[in-house]
Amino acid sequence: MPANSPLDLLEPGALLAGALFRSMVTRVGLQASLPIGTRVGPFRILAEIGAGGMGVVYRAERADGQYQQFVAIKCVTGGDSVDALAQFRRERQILAEMRHPHIARLLDGGQLDDCRLWFAMELIDGARIDAHVRASVPSVAARIGLLRQVIDAVACAHQRLLLHRDIKPANVLIDADGSAKLLDFGIAALAGDQAAARAYTPDWASPEQISGGEIGPASDQFQLGLLLDALLRSPAQPADRARWIEMPTGRAAELRAIVTRATAPDPQQRYGSVQELDADLGRWLAARPVSAVGQSLEYTLRCAVRRHPLIAVASVTTALTIVALVIGFSWRLAQERDLARAQAERATREAANAAAVAHFLQDDLLALADPNTSQDVQLTVQTLLERARGTVDQRLAGQPEIAAQIHATLARSLRGLGDFEAANAEFELAESKSAALAADSPWRLELDLWHGDLDLARSLPREAYARLQRVADAAAGSLGSDSQLALEAAVRAQAARFELGEQQPAIDALTALLPRLDKTLGVDAPLSIYALNRLAIMLNTVERSADSERVRSEHLLRAARAYGADHSATLTGRLNRAVLLRKLGRLDEALVEALAAEDGLRRVFGANSVAVLHAMNARSRILQDSKRFDEAIALQRQTLAGRIALLGEQHDDVAYSHVNLGGMLMQTGDLDGAIDHYESALKIRESLLGPEHVDVITNLTLLADTERMRGELGAAERYAELAVERGRRVLAGDRVELATALFRYAQVLAAREQTEAARTNASEALGIYALTYPDEHPRLLAVRQLMAGLPASETQ
Incomplete structure (x- = not known):
């Protein structure tokens, strides 16, 4: 084919894209434009609208005096044989009989003296669909509604064995009433016409069009899928992977699944028809399960719940x-x-x-x-x-x-709401109703897994570790050591082991699990990503900040790759990184990261959500460490009010906000206000967690320190003594929470001039701190300073 052949100028899939007219254009050179005023049938040419390889398009008006009418006239070369003209008339009749509100209608047609063929089409004054939605249609639902009009038009054509072959934004206009109009059906493109398949627009062609394979309705469906993708993006070119317009992550995932199915490389993997594609979009609009996602029980029920107002x-x-x-x-x-x-x-x-x-x-x-x-x-x-x-x-x-x-x-x-006792009662009911099942059945093991997680939240790390480790061993025996349940239980068991006080063995065991998770499930599997997150938190807790940052970076890389940058798991990981950066003293970086995570979580969950409030809490702590106390206190008060409104007074998140606000007030000298918040937190935690939970012990320590600063040494000693007593009973001997309780107790005893008792407690605190912190850590320095200020012992 010569380089300058008219075939190079074809508008693929335009009104005369069929094999019949390809052969006509092959034999005929470029056509001359019709002068303004030329009569074409009953119409008079008013202006040239556009031109392409298949012909020129004109604006024309009816000139036979019958009635006023404006049309678009397209002239194409061809019609110079009896057979070609007969085929043209048959196909013109098919298109003329196709009446659909979203198809630009064929009104008339005929042949000029020079054998060129002309068509009078409905004239649409409107914008391209992609430009229209970007300018005027912010709603995802409204954009999909316009696409469904196009799909309905294509379905009508398919019922008449007509294919379009060139569905793209330029061929869909939005009229003055806001209705979509599909232009330029190829009149020779009857289903099964193989030669017509050789014309296509590269960016919008299906794989079978490009390869010269069999063309059918699935090819139009492919282009409809690209059009859906384009309408949700800006700019509209399908090759430009710009982000979609904002929508909840789960809803976007459903639409991505629809696009993926409609544009599957293999036509057999696409929807069975464009009607099925339309039905899936209808289900999406109604918040019903879309077939492209699947019909899992979890997904089906989640959609059922979402539909209820x-x-x-x-x-x-x-x-x-x-x-x-x-x-x-x-x-x-x-x-x-x-x-x-x-x-x-x-x-x-x-x-x-x-x-x-x-x-x-x-x-x-x-x-x-x-x-x-x-x-x-x-x-x-x-x-x-x-x-x-x-x-x-x-x-x-x-x-x-x-x-x-x-x-x-x-x-x-109920466990998520912080009502641990009610949650435990429900687990016990579930276990009693599952008694007929074998103890190592998948359901019983899974139930134990959840119950173990609750044990950990109830400050029962010993029971949690025993239960979770039993699940891990039993699942490994019945389902295999690399089964999902066995690996999940093993990961969670190490979290319980860490809380039990075996911090380094838990870190070592979880670190050893990571290669197995990556090999068995894949590096981007949810459990692999979750395990990295847990390890980063553990390392941060034991002050291994550099190691924690390394693991956190890997976690964020995988989460973004697996879920996308705007997924809640990725955003939560960024928030955890902000917490780590705060601990490292990199406060400016921490604030930037926290704000980005908070904004993302707000887009995903909405402003009134637990996740956003958690991000606000983290940001307030960064502001606190930056000594921007007024901003920190205002933000923490907002967080506290939001948590109470959302979760009720009796929730652990509410207790955390009380504690954080108490710390901020203490730093600004409002000790009475600090006491009020610490006492509120203590009441919530003792009610929810029990008197010997580590958070309760920490709360008692905070109260002891604040009362000491207020000069209320009797109250301070009662709180400190209680914290140490409970800490010795339930915490491992190397826990920093125990060391802090001992140190605060020593400070109170020193203030009450009980020197030897103060020295004993301070010395024990120093030994525990030294197991975790480097020699110049502020906590070690504070204990040494206290001990140095104590009067010399009588035996020295």
Whole structure:
């Protein structure tokens, strides 16, 4: 083919993109433009709109006096044979009979004296669809609505065995009424026409068009998928991987799955028809499960919960908490797959389970939050879950396995709310209803895994470690040492071991697990990423800041690669890095990182969410260390108020805000205000965690120090003595929390002139600190300074 052939100028897929007219253009040179005023059939040429290889497009008006009408006329070369003209007339008739509100209609057509063919099309005065949505349509739903109009037009054409072959933004205009109009169907592009497939627009062509393979409706679907991707991006070119417009991460993932399926390289892997693509988009708009994602129980139930307008529940976090009820079910299904049970049997069981759980969520749990039936317009998450607990056994009588799952997921949600005793009661109910199952069955082991995690939160690290290690060993024996459940339990067991006081052995064991996780599950598997996060936290806790930063950097790299920069796991990792940078004294960097994480979490979860409040708390601590106390206190008060509104007074996050605010007030000299917040935190923690939790011991130590600074030495000694007594009983001998309690007790004793007792406690604190901190660490220096200021011993 010569380099300057008219074929080089073809507009692929334009109105006459068929093989018939390719052959015509091959034989004929470029055409001359029609002068303004030329009559074409009943029309008069007014102006040239545009030109391309397949012909010239003109604006024209009706000139036969019948009625006023403006049209777009396209002239193309060809029509110089009887057969070609007959084919043209047949195909013109097909297009003329195709009436659809979103297709630019063929109105007339004929042949000029020079054998050129002309078509009169509906004239659309409007903008390209991509330019229109960027300028005027911020809503994702509205953009998808416009695309569905285009899909409906393509579906209509496919029913008549017509293909378009060149769907792209330039061929979709938005008219004055805001309606999409699809232009330029190739009239020779009847389904099965192979020669027509050789024309295409490179950036918008399907793989089979490019390779010269078989062309069918799936090729138009491919281009519709690219168009969907373009409408959610700016700029619109599919090769430009610009970010999509902002939307919740989970919703974006569903749309990405739809785009991925519609644009699959293999036509057989795409949707069965463009109608199926349209149906999936309809399901997305209705917040129903989209087929491109799959039909897992977790995903199906999460969508079911999302559809309910929980406007009676106090906040967005309420809805998120309800969604969290169903997350645990995916574990059970994964383990059943590990057992390789028969596919048909598993599908039947899972379908029955999903139906039972969906009925419970729909008719019991979510109905409680329906403002049309509930009189409690201030219904809280806590109340909602408490009411739901009472309906489980009644609704699921005779289905103990499903009831056990519901009790377990309620337990996990209650644990997230900080109601550990209620969560423990639900776990015990789940275990009693699972008693008929073997102790090493996947479900029983998984239940123990969750219960072990709760034990850890309840300040029972010994029980947690024993339970989690048993799960790890049993799962390794029944499912294999590299099964998901065995590895998950092993990772969580080390977290419990760390809290038990075996910090270095836990760090060593988790470090040794990482290569196994990477090899078995992959470096970007969720559990591998989670384990890195836990290790970074452990290293930070034991003051191995450089090692922690190295692990944190790897964690962030993997999380961003696996989930994307805007995923909650990546953003939370960035927030944890900000905490680490604060500890390293790199406060400017920490503040930048914290702000970026907070903004991202706000986009993902909304402003009123636990994650955003956690980020605000971290940012306030950075401001505190930067000695920007007014800003830090104001932000922490905002965080405290948000947590109370979202979670209620009795929550551990609320206690943390009280403690942080107390510390800030103490630094600014407001000791009475500090005491008030420390006492509020102590009441919450003793109620939720029990009197011997490490956080309670730390709280007592803070109160002792503040009372000493106020000059209330009697109260200070009572708090310090209690902290040391409980610390000795429940903490390992090398825990820094115990050392801090001893040091504060020594300070109080020194102030009360009990020199020898002060020296004994300070000496013990110094020995513990020396096991963790370098010689010049501020805590070691503070203890040495206290000891140096004590009067000499009588025996010296």
